[in-house]
Every structure is written in structure tokens, then in C-alpha cells.
Amino acid sequence: MSKTLLEMRGITKTFPGVKALDNVNLKVREGEIHALVGENGAGKSTLMKVLSGVYPAGSYEGEIHFDGEVRRFSTISDSEHLGIIIIHQELALVPLLSIAENIFLGNEVATNGIIDWKLAFRRTQELLNKVGLREPPGTLITDIGVGKQQLVEIAKALSKKVRLLILDEPTASLNEKDSDALLKLLVEFRAQGMTSIIISHKLNEIKKVADQITILRDGGTVETLDCHHEDISEDRIIKGMVGREMEDRYPAREPKIGETLLEVKNWNVFHQHHRDRQFLHNISFNVRAGEVVGIAGLMGAGRTETAMSIFGKSWGHKITGEVAMRGKPVDVSTIPKAIDAGLAYVTEDRKHLGLVLIDNIMHNTTLANLKGVSKAAVIDNHQETKVASGYRSRLRIRSHSIYQEAVNLSGGNQQKVVLSKWLFTDPQVLILDEPTRGIDVGAKFEIYTIINQLAAEGKGILMISSEMPELLGTCDRIYVMNEGRIVAELSKAEASQESIMRAIMRSGEKH
Amino acid sequence: MSTDTATKTTQPSVGEYLKKNIREYGLLVALVVIMIFFQVITNGVLFRPVNITNLVLQNSFIVIMALGMLLIIVAGHIDLSVGSIVAFIGAISAIMLVKWGVPAIIVVPACILVGALMGAAQGYWVAYQKIPSFIVTLAGMLVFRGMTYVVLGGRPVGPFPKDFQILSTGFVPDFLSITDPATSLIKNYFALVVVILLVGYAIYAGLRERSQNALHETENEPFAFFAGQMVIISAVAVFLGFQLSTYRGLPNVLVIMGLLIVLYTFVTTRTTIGRRIYAMGGNEKAAKLSGINTERLTFYTFVNMGALAALAGMIIAARLNSATPKAGVGFELDVIAACFIGGASASGGVGKITGAVIGAFIMGVMNNGMSIMGIGIDYQQLIKGLVLLAAVFFDVYNKNKG
Numbered sequence: 001m002s003k004t005l006l007e008m009r010g011i012t013k014t015f016p017g018v019k020a021l022d023n024v025n026l027k028v029r030e031g032e033i034h035a036l037v038g039e040n041g042a043g044k045s046t047l048m049k050v051l052s053g054v055y056p057a058g059s060y061e062g063e064i065h066f067d068g069e070v071r072r073f074s075t076i077s078d079s080e081h082l083g084i085i086i087i088h089q090e091l092a093l094v095p096l097l098s099i100a101e102n103i104f105l106g107n108e109v110a111t112n113g114i115i116d117w118k119l120a121f122r123r124t125q126e127l128l129n130k131v132g133l134r135e136p137p138g139t140l141i142t143d144i145g146v147g148k149q150q151l152v153e154i155a156k157a158l159s160k161k162v163r164l165l166i167l168d169e170p171t172a173s174l175n176e177k178d179s180d181a182l183l184k185l186l187v188e189f190r191a192q193g194m195t196s197i198i199i200s201h202k203l204n205e206i207k208k209v210a211d212q213i214t215i216l217r218d219g220g221t222v223e224t225l226d227c228h229h230e231d232i233s234e235d236r237i238i239k240g241m242v243g244r245e246m247e248d249r250y251p252a253r254e255p256k257i258g259e260t261l262l263e264v265k266n267w268n269v270f271h272q273h274h275r276d277r278q279f280l281h282n283i284s285f286n287v288r289a290g291e292v293v294g295i296a297g298l299m300g301a302g303r304t305e306t307a308m309s310i311f312g313k314s315w316g317h318k319i320t321g322e323v324a325m326r327g328k329p330v331d332v333s334t335i336p337k338a339i340d341a342g343l344a345y346v347t348e349d350r351k352h353l354g355l356v357l358i359d360n361i362m363h364n365t366t367l368a369n370l371k372g373v374s375k376a377a378v379i380d381n382h383q384e385t386k387v388a389s390g391y392r393s394r395l396r397i398r399s400h401s402i403y404q405e406a407v408n409l410s411g412g413n414q415q416k417v418v419l420s421k422w423l424f425t426d427p428q429v430l431i432l433d434e435p436t437r438g439i440d441v442g443a444k445f446e447i448y449t450i451i452n453q454l455a456a457e458g459k460g461i462l463m464i465s466s467e468m469p470e471l472l473g474t475c476d477r478i479y480v481m482n483e484g485r486i487v488a489e490l491s492k493a494e495a496s497q498e499s500i501m502r503a504i505m506r507s508g509e510k511h
Numbered sequence: 512m513s514t515d516t517a518t519k520t521t522q523p524s525v526g527e528y529l530k531k532n533i534r535e536y537g538l539l540v541a542l543v544v545i546m547i548f549f550q551v552i553t554n555g556v557l558f559r560p561v562n563i564t565n566l567v568l569q570n571s572f573i574v575i576m577a578l579g580m581l582l583i584i585v586a587g588h589i590d591l592s593v594g595s596i597v598a599f600i601g602a603i604s605a606i607m608l609v610k611w612g613v614p615a616i617i618v619v620p621a622c623i624l625v626g627a628l629m630g631a632a633q634g635y636w637v638a639y640q641k642i643p644s645f646i647v648t649l650a651g652m653l654v655f656r657g658m659t660y661v662v663l664g665g666r667p668v669g670p671f672p673k674d675f676q677i678l679s680t681g682f683v684p685d686f687l688s689i690t691d692p693a694t695s696l697i698k699n700y701f702a703l704v705v706v707i708l709l710v711g712y713a714i715y716a717g718l719r720e721r722s723q724n725a726l727h728e729t730e731n732e733p734f735a736f737f738a739g740q741m742v743i744i745s746a747v748a749v750f751l752g753f754q755l756s757t758y759r760g761l762p763n764v765l766v767i768m769g770l771l772i773v774l775y776t777f778v779t780t781r782t783t784i785g786r787r788i789y790a791m792g793g794n795e796k797a798a799k800l801s802g803i804n805t806e807r808l809t810f811y812t813f814v815n816m817g818a819l820a821a822l823a824g825m826i827i828a829a830r831l832n833s834a835t836p837k838a839g840v841g842f843e844l845d846v847i848a849a850c851f852i853g854g855a856s857a858s859g860g861v862g863k864i865t866g867a868v869i870g871a872f873i874m875g876v877m878n879n880g881m882s883i884m885g886i887g888i889d890y891q892q893l894i895k896g897l898v899l900l901a902a903v904f905f906d907v908y909n910k911n912k913g
Binding site: 311312314334335336338339345347352353354355356357358359363367368370371374377378379381382385386389401403421425 | 723724727728729730781782783784786787789790793794796797798799800801802803804860861
């Protein structure tokens with residue numbers, strides 16, 4: 001058995017109100033490929049940020065041993081200096097610079113500030129040979145595909161003396177062929193003695209290359225599986241990932257389900273930026289009155305994009321398909337039309353897309369329905385005060401007054417302001433995109449209670465969430481999405497974390 | 512925090528209110544201090560009736576353009592072309608009036624329409640083609656200036672007919688000839704009466720709104736601030752009204768400017784379109800996702816700016832009594848500076864009409880006061896630049912501290 005290269009012991013990291021990591025242990029042997037798996041929010045990225053020094057020593061508890069010594073990184077460059085290199089999910093390349101310029105960005109081959117381009121290009125060529133990328137070093141990043149960009153990132157990592165290569169979801173945006181090539185490259189590096197950590201949701205890929213698998217759940221280490229000692233099945237991994245007990249975190253509700261409110265048929269959407277790439281394929285679903293319908297899926301499955309493309313075509317282009325409300329086709333081609341049709345979309349990104357942070361609670365509450373507080377385009381201040389105060393007490397928004405700026409509210413209260421805004425438009429169907437992201441447990445319970453009240457009033461709720469327990473705890477029916485398609489529809493009885501994960505994994509392997 | 516605080520709407524305390532609104536009160540105090548300073552240092556010349564009239568005439572067009580510029584800045588944009596629009600509108604009004612003999616009653620609305628079209632031409636690129644407004648209006652600034660030279664053939668055109676000149680040099684006649692103007696101190700009673708009536712109405716309306724607000728539990732500013740402001744504004748207004756009435760009364764431009772200030776204050780504070788502009792400037796994506804047609808709104812703020820710049824262009828041309836190709840050079844900077852001194856934020860979403868107006872008058876009083884003192888244009892620019900920087904620093908400092 002080879003020696004241990006990295007050992008993270010008892011890592012605990014708390015953010016205000018949240019324990020993101022709780023006594024996490026990770027042991028990586030030299031020369032292996034170590035997989036790190038877990039649901040969204042299990043703490044994988046936080047753990048890697050602790051390791052790389054994004055969260056400096058002192059901001060967490062526990063010890064990091066690397067190469068036999070205790071290390072305290074206070075910046076990223078400290079960890080890079082030792083050869084710990086992270087390639088993030090969102091690539092950090094400058095699109096309008098060349099491959100060579102990107103590889104040596106911040107680390108230029110220069111004497112006295114003057115770059116030796118000849119040498120830089122020659123070294124780039126050597127690195128590109130190593131990763132098997134056949135592109136001239138002068139090619140601009142924007143001119144090559146995502147798969148090749150990923151290889152450039154790896155070449156960039158190799159340009160520094162790398163001991164431990166960490167890849168965060170390296171194949172998430174790659175197609176089958178590029179993914180295979182990348183995995184093969186990792187295996188090749190292993191043969192040359194390099195150690196790597198791979199974070200991935202694609203369990204079939206992990207099974208192919210990993211020597212050990214560490215499973216994280218809710219900020220803690222569940223177990224580390226050795227792939228050479230036993231044959232690890234995907235179901236075995238999934239069980240580890242989701243194996244928590246359902247707690248009483250969700251208020252009970254007796255569903256009274258009525259007629260179909262929203263019906264979407266054959267919804268096809270092309271990517272907003274990569275305009276010739278179809279992103280959503282034949283999405284069809286419905287939401288009935290009094291029903292809470294969930295959409296489960298991994299990041300990038302197309303859930304938010306589905307919601308936004310329906311809500312006034314605010315995402316994507318070349319959108320085709322039918323949308324009907326109460327059986328009648330409706331026009332949702334612009335946001336005002338979608339609002340008139342009875343739709344409301346509560347965004348996952350409340351700070352950037354949901355609130356005018358510098359404005360107060362009252363103004364944010366009435367923003368989507370100014371007509372409701374005005375006559376002939378003149379706002380009735382008293383009416384507006386009444387409306388805002390009403391929602392403030394109904395949703396229990398904790399603030400000094402309705403004149404408090406949104407920026408000064410806690411996440412949960414901000415979310416309630418966004419909800420107020422959309423409730424005031426009196427929608428028939430509310431689309432809630434990650435409604436409890438980044439808010440504390442108490443506020444979550446309140447949001448679930450509000451969801452239940454709305455359902456009881458006969459509204460249809462479509463809930464997108466990456467937290468599976470949340471979907472299972474609140475939804476009457478769950479659609480599962482993967483890679484731009486709906487791959488399963490599960491009734492409350494059929495739905496479980498295992499069945500959802502299985503639906504995602506199986507569909508992923510088919511392609 | 513208990514649940515009580517979640518349901519009770521509390522009125523802000525005096526301290527809180529001051530902290531939140533220090534910028535506005537500070538600005539008003541600054542204007543008064545600057546006025547008193549120059550009044551003293553110029554041995555009373557600043558507030559002589561003739562000079563007050565001049566002050567109004569010299570600054571009216573800056574104030575009028577600042578109204579439109581504030582909306583542009585709040586929307587998150589900038590318009591560098593207004594100086595050139597001023598020149599071009601002056602030029603075509605001169606051509607129409609002087610060379611073609613078109614009556615003023617047609618020329619004025621026609622020019623405002625042309626100004627609106629010039630704004631629209633720029634607004635289209637900013638709103639629908641998403642080209643940064645800085646670039647679009649920089650291009651507009653050059654294009655419109657060039658067009659002015661072409662139209663005028665490089666030479667000034669004038670003088671204007673009398674009925675056009677009164678736009679800027681005329682006064683509201685005295686409808687109440689109580690005493691013989693030749694012997695009495697007060698030469699235009701109408702001006703004084705109007706000012707006193709307006710002040711009276713403002714106080715009455717302010718008090719009525721406060722009681723309404725109290726009834727509906729809407730936010731009220733603390734009474735001390737309301738009273739303080741009312742006393743300062745009333746005193747200054749009555750004093751200026753008295754001074755004006757001892758000269759020739761209310762300048763026409765003052766009336767136009769006053770009406771526009773009231774209109775734009777109302778639009779920005781009480782109407783849905785005003786609210787939408789602030790929301791768009793504060794967070795364009797959130798505004799768009801709330802169903803606001805941000806493109807159209809942006810487009811119209813530029814149309815509005817063009818129309819106001821056209822009005823300003825005619826006032827300037829009428830005042831100078833000739834249209835010159837160099838008219839309005841650098842005005843865009845004074846207008847933009849007025850907005851920023853008035854507390855508008857360069858990143859959008861923040862700013863008030865009253866702030867921009869006071870900002871314009873701070874600049875105006877300083878210009879005028881320094882000219883009376885005989886300070887050269889070189890030092891004037893230097894001092895104005897430092898005042899702008901200081902005002903914005905005050906904003907930033909407050910924000911970081913708060």
C-alpha cells in the first residue's frame with residue numbers, strides 16, 4: 001500500500017447559522033484517483049475550498065496533513081505552491097486570450113516583465129501534447145469547444161508542478177466522447193504517479209476510474225469505499241449518499257387536488273448562448289389546482305431553464321411548444337403576458353434576479369403589480385402601504401418596518417419579500433425555484449407552511465429543488481429531469497431518494 | 512427578535528430618519544450656506560433683484576436638462592449629447608424663424624418634437640441594441656455638433672423675432688397694478704402675491720399630507736424636519752419673490768422651470784413610470800423579471816431627455832438672440848455634475864429631482880458668485896471640479912459608514 005499524500009482530519013467549517021462541514025475526514029493515497037461524491041449541498045465544494053486555502057487556516061477547525069506535514073494555507077497560492085491544483089466546474093479561462101496566454105496567465109514566462117513568447121509557445125505545445133490536445137497554442141479559447149477548454153485547464157494545471165489535481169465536476173458539461181477522453185487522461189496520469197481527486201455526480205464514470213470513493217452527506221463523512229477490495233455497485237453509492245432518515249421537518253398537508261391548471265406540451269428550447277444547441281427536449285408536464293409538483297434533477301439538468309423559458313421566454317431562444325392554463329392555450333411570449341396568464345416565477349437567485357436590493361420592502365412588494373396600487377398610473381401611497389404591511393404580517397417578514405431596504409434583510413426574509421411580490425400578482429400557478437436555498441431551518445419551515453397554505457387556497461405550485469428530502473417532504477408528485485429531458489414522473493408513493501437518483505443515473509447512461 | 516416587530520409598522524425615529532436622509536438635508540443646508548457666503552463676500556450683490564433674475568436665466572436650462580438627465584442616470588445610463596442637441600435645436604429654430612419666417616407658435620413644438628426624435632435615435636441603440644449609452648451618446652454628441660455646423664454653414668444666425676425672445680427674456684406681466692410702478696418700491700405685485708400664495712399652499716398641502724399619512728400609518732418625516740425645511744424654503748422663496756417683485760417680476764423661464772420641476776417630482780415620486788425607472792436602475796434583471804418592459808422604458812427616458820434638451824436649446828438661443836455652432840459646448844458636463852452633486856448614483860437606481868435641482872443651483876450660485884468676485888474661468892472650473900468630487904465623496908463616505 002502506497003503512502004498517504006493528503007489527510008484532512010476533523011474538518012469543521014461553520015458559516016453564520018449553518019454548519020457546512022462537520023468533522024469531515026478525508027484520506028487520499030499517493031498515486032490514486034479518489035472520488036468525492038454527495039448530493040448538492042453535501043459539502044464537497046466547501047471541503048475543497050478549505051483544502052485550497054480559499055477559506056484560510058483559522059476559519060475552520062481541524063488539520064490538513066499534506067506530504068506528511070501539517071499545513072496551514074492562508075491563500076490559494078500557498079496550496080498551489082505545494083502542488084495542490086483545483087480545476088473548478090466553471091472554467092476560469094479568459095475567452096479572448098489564446099491557449100498559451102491562458103496557460104501562463106499570472107505565471108508568465110518572462111524576464112523583467114517582458115514575455116518570451118517563443119519559449120511560452122514551445123512549453124504550451126509540450127503541455128498540449130501531454131493532454132492530447134491538437135490545437136495551435138495561439139488559438140483563442142472562445143474558438144474551441146468546452147471539452148477542449150477543459151483540457152486547456154488541465155494543461156494549465158500541469159504547467160505548475162502539480163502533486164494533487166482536483167477536478168470539480170469535470171465532465172458535467174462534456175459529451176460522452178470528451179468525457180471518455182478526459183477519464184482516459186486521468187488514468188494515464190495515474191500511471192505516471194499523479195494523484196487526483198474527482199468530484200462527480202456521474203457514478204458510472206466514477207466506477208470506471210476511482211480507486212477509493214468518499215461519500216459526504218449533510219456536511220459529514222459517511223464512509224470511504226475501497227473499489228479494489230469489493231465490487232461497489234451504483235446502488236451502494238446512492239444509498240450512502242441519501243441514506244439519512246426523513247425527519248419531521250415538513251408541515252403536514254392534506255392535498256385537495258382539483259382541475260389541471262398549467263399544462264405544458266412538447267416544450268423545446270435552444271440554448272441562450274450556444275444558439276445551435278438544443279437544451280430542452282420535448283418537455284411535457286402539468287400542475288393541478290391544490291397540488292405541489294416537484295422537479296428534481298442535478299445542476300444543469302435544465303430545470304431553471306424550463307421554468308424561465310415558460311415564464312415569458314426569459315431564457316433561451318427558438319422556443320416551441322404549447323402552454324395552456326385551465327385547458328385554454330395561453331400566450332406566454334413576454335413576461336407581462338405570462339403574469340396576465342396567471343403565472344409567477346420566484347427565482348432561485350433572489351439577490352440578482354428577485355429583488356431591487358437598494359429599495360425597500362414596500363417597493364419590492366408592489367413591483368410586479370403596480371397597477372394594483374395605482375389609478376391612472378398614479379400610485380396611491382396609502383393603498384401601497386396597506387398592501388405591503390398586509391404581506392409583511394401575513395408572511396411574518398421580520399423587519400423594522402416596510403421601509404427597510406431589502407439588502408438589510410436575512411435570506412429567509414428576503415425570500416418572503418420575493419414571495420410577497422408574486423403573491424400580490426394573484427397567480428394561479430407559482431413556480432418556486434429553489435425556494436429555500438441559503439436560508440436557515442426555521443425560515444425553511446415557514447416557507448413550507450406558506451407553500452401549504454397556497455396549495456390549500458387552490459393554487460398550483462411547481463417547485464424546483466436540489467434538496468431531495470425537501471421535494472419528498474412537500475410534493476404530491478415529482479418530475480425528474482436530466483440533461484434537458486423529463487426522465488421520470490413519480491407519484492408520492494413511488495418517489496424516494498433512491499428512485500429519483502436511479503432515474504437520473506439510468507437516463508445518463510443511456511446517452 | 513419577537514413576532515411583534517413582524518407585524519407592527521413603526522415610524523422611524525428622528526435619529527434614524529436623519530441618518531437615512533442626511534444627504535438631502537445636507538444638500539439644502541449646503542445651498543443655503545453657499546448663498547449666504549457669496550451674499551456676504553460680494554457685499555450683497557448676489558441677491559440684488561437684477562442678479563437674481565440673471566441667476567435664474569443663466570441656470571434655467573441646466574435645471575431643465577438636469578430633470579431629464581436625472582431620469583437617465585437613475586435608469587443606469589448617461590447622456591453626453593445634450594450640449595450638441597442644444598446647439599442643433601438652436602440652429603434649426605433660427606433657420607425656421609429667421610430664414611423661413613415660420614411663426615414661433617409652430618417652431619417651439621416642432622423643435623421639441625425634433626429633440627425627442629434625436630433622443631429616440633439614441634435611445635434605440637441603447638435600449639434595443641444594448642450598446643452602452645456612453646458610446647451611443649458620445650457618437651450623438653459628435654454627430655449632432657457636426658449637423659449644427661452643416662445647418663448653420665459655420666456662421667451664427669439671428670436675431671430672433673420678439674415673440675420667440677420672450678421665451679427666455681420675457682416676464683410675467685403684473686396683473687395687479689396696485690401702485691404706480693414708477694414710484695413704488697414694489698414694481699410687480701403679482702410676482703409677490705403668487706410666491707406668497709404658493710408658499711401658503713405648499714405648507715397647507717404638506718400638513719394635509721402628514722395628517723393623511725398618520726391616518727393610514729404611512730411613513731412621515733419627523734415634524735422637526737418638516738418644519739425646519741418649510742421655514743427655510745418659505746423664507747428663501749418669499750425673500751426671492753420680494754426681490755423679484757422690486758425688479759420686473761417673475762421671468763417666464765422661472766415659471767416654465769417651476770412647472771417642470773413640479774411635474775417631474777410628481778412623476779418620479781408618485782407614478783408607476785417613475786417607480787419602474789428606479790427599479791430598473793436598481794436591478795434591471797429583477798425589474799425585467801417582474802414584468803417591466805425595460806427596453807421601452809429606457810427608450811422613453813432618452814426621448815424625454817431629447818425633448819427637454821430641445822426646450823433648453825431654444826431658451827439658450829432666445830437668450831443669446833442668435834444661434835451659433837458653438838452653443839451648449841460642455842453643458843452636458845454641468846448637467847451631469849448637477850445630478851451627481853444632487854446625490855444621484857453613477858450605478859443607477861438612486862437620485863431625486865429635488866437633489867438634481869439643488870445641485871444645479873449650487874453650481875449656478877457658485878458660477879455667478881465667483882464671476883461677481885472676479886475669479887477667472889480657470890479657477891472657477893478648478894473649484895467646481897473639487898466641489899463635485901467632495902459631494903460624491905460625502906456620499907461614498909456616508910454609505911461606507913452607514
